[in-house]
Amino acid sequence: MTQPRLGFIGIGLMGDPMTRRLLDAGFDVTVWNRSPDKAAGVTDAGARLAGTLAELVDGVDIILLCLANTAVVESVVFGDDGVAARARAGQRLVDFSSSDPEATRAFAARLEAECGVPWVDAPVSGGVAGAEAGSLAIMCGGEAADVEALAPIFAPLAARVTRMGPVGSGQVTKVCNQMIVGCQAAVLAETVALAEASGVDATRLTEALGGGFADSKPFRILAPRMAASDFAAPPWHLRTLLKDLDMAVAQSGRATSATPMSALAAQLMRGHAARGHADRDPATLIEAYRARDTD
DSSP: OOOOOEEEEOOSTTHHHHHHHHHHTTOOEEEEOSSGGGGHHHHHTTOEEOSSHHHHHHTOSEEEEOOSSHHHHHHHHHSTTOHHHHOOBTBEEEEOSOOOHHHHHHHHHHHHHHHOOOEEEOOEESHHHHHHHTOEEEEEESOHHHHHHTHHHHTTTEEEEEEEESTTHHHHHHHHHHHHHHHHHHHHHHHHHHHHHTTOOGGGHHHHHTTSTTOOHHHHHHHHHHHHTOOSSOSSOHHHHHHHHHHHHHHHHHHTOOOHHHHHHHHHHHHHIIIIITTSOGGGGGGGTSOOOOO
């Protein structure tokens, strides 16, 4: 059976390693990025760089998105000369981005009506390290047949793929994931600051608490970075986590389901972002709690 030709749109922190995994698995991959220079690494690895979105869509069977937010997804798909202007029946669109669930459902209905192209929302969890290792968790929303047909593409990327229901269900599940991560990030900043203020070596918290009920991946990633003030080469950005928490709060309003902890975490992060930390590591939240010299 001939492998489908893939078009990957969005070569960023996650898109770059995911594209490399697909290339290593033998897929024919064409890429497009708003900043073409950021695609240099994957083109060196064997991907073709499309000059326009139209060129990419015309030459592929499956369109993959990994974009910054809902607004960018809408612009790329439905903007002037976007994906929808050239998409055709027989193609599929897979959105790895973390996007608003309600908007995703509207986008999917519109693309199906205009082009006959099914939409699968497939947001991922696992960060850059998971993308590099092919160990991401992918949570899907879409028709069962479409998700099943995409299994060969998901295989090099993920350790686990779970269909959660119809279109939009993957995005709701990702929101749930980010609620847990965001609230942990907020309380970890308090935890490390309290340990330091109490004369405890906070760099040993992961050693002391590992394997217990407090253990988690966010704890193992964020607590050492907070304790060591190691904010270089952030694995993701505060603005991204804040965006996802805001989507959680918006979804809670639609579903009439209270999310007070997530709302508070979002406000704490919004204040930190307003002080110039939006593009920094969420681990910098510790700086909001550490005592400052007043000399």
